[in-house]
Amino acid sequence: MSADLDTVxxxxxxxxxxxxxxxxxxxxxxxxxxxxxxxxxxxAISKHLRVLTAAGLIEQERRGRVTWCKLQPDALRSASIWMQSFGQFEAVELDAFERFLRSELLELGEGPARP
Known part of the structure; x- marks a missing residue:
């Protein structure tokens, strides 16, 4: 799965x-x-299309003299599952983080105090 993710x-x-x-x-x-x-x-576009095809993100099909490109959305599934695993962490409360940074800067003497 790691090689597939790397390719995607x-x-x-x-x-x-x-x-x-x-x-x-x-x-x-x-x-x-x-x-x-x-x-x-x-x-140059053909090179990009080959990369997308190799990653399984698109499929190319020859119809007569024309090559058609079609999106393969299922190829993103493993990447999506991998990224969703990071959703288990709670979002940082930005106000609390800002207060923490301010207090740290004050202790270091690197900034004025703000409410």
């Missing part, structure tokens, strides 16, 4: 690939349509 998070680390996934949320798209909004070559 590596694919998601790039803003272009995240934008492509957002576009594919709407509908399946031809590779040329995926490339249109980006200021890069079709070859």
């Amino acid at each position: 998070f590596s694919a998601l680390a790039d803003p272009t690939r995240r934008a492509i996934l957002s576009m594919l949320l709407e509908d399946d798209m031809a590779v040329s349509d995926v490339a249109d909004p980006f200021d890069m070559s079709l070859a």
Whole structure:
């Protein structure tokens, strides 16, 4: 599972690939349509699509002379489960944390006291 997570998070680390996934949320798209909004070559977009395909985030299908891209949302399941495991921790109460930091700074003589 760790290798799968690494591959998914590596694919998601790039803003272009995240934008492509957002576009594919709407509908399946031809590779040329995926490339249109980006200021890069079709070859560069194809590399991004290969990374997303290798991570299992999209599927590419040839229909005649056109290659179509389709989102595979189930591929995000393991990443989602992993991230949800951090939800078991309670959120930090920011006001209390701010008071703590203020008191620490006062003890160090590094700031004025505030109410």
